[in-house]
Amino acid sequence: MQLFCLSLFSRLIYTLPCNTHQLVLGVHAIFGTHSTADIHLVLDLFVCNQEAQSLSEGIKIMNNPADALSQLKDGNQRFLNARGRILNTSTPQVRQDLADGQNPFAVILGCSDSRVPPEIIFDQGLGALFVVRVAGNLADRTQIGSIEFAIQEFGCPLVVVLGHSKCGAIKVAFSQLKNPVDLSPSVSFILESIRPTVEKLQSFSSGINAEGAIADAVRYNIQFSVEQLLVNSSILTAKCETGELKIVGAEYLLESGAVQFIED
């Protein structure tokens, strides 16, 4: 019963002009609780409700690459601390508002791996991220076209090429180089795109199963995709030169859940 009351209290109070300190005092006064867990529960719900309110007023338009990057880093930290908010912000009002348009603040070119969903690991709700996913986070023509569309249509200031540890596409590409087997033309097409990465690293790797070689290839492949975006898109290059856009690589670590950005 107290849980229900605390939840209701936090939902009612978010519209009032109070800060978190005043909120804690209110919890003490009304519920007589000094439990740290109770206080955290109310604070979390309070923040979630504020976030939902702000989302329902429209996704904040972000023009600055640094602010967009900071937003993703903060979201990954919430994910790491198991304090994600995205489910709480997917309210009917937010869905209704977003039906009329979107203003995503970042584009993510990520791997299709089921363990690396960008919205969850960056804790970003509906309408926040424009996501392009393909095995091995490759920057081929359809991916570049999708990204150019997002940059031109929505003015996103940030593109993140998101690879991840122990990427299956990289492992298979290594394996194909050493012991080729018959694969479908479409799968082969993907692996051919990764081939430059694994060929470059094979010469100094100790074998196809060497974890170090895979890890090196994952990072090299991320960087390779960043370069491909710049080499094959005059639109993206021009935006980067004016400072309107930043393209960064990042690696998601499956074991820890942390995203490591590869910045200059």
Ligand SMILES: [Zn+2]
């Ligand atoms: Zn992968």
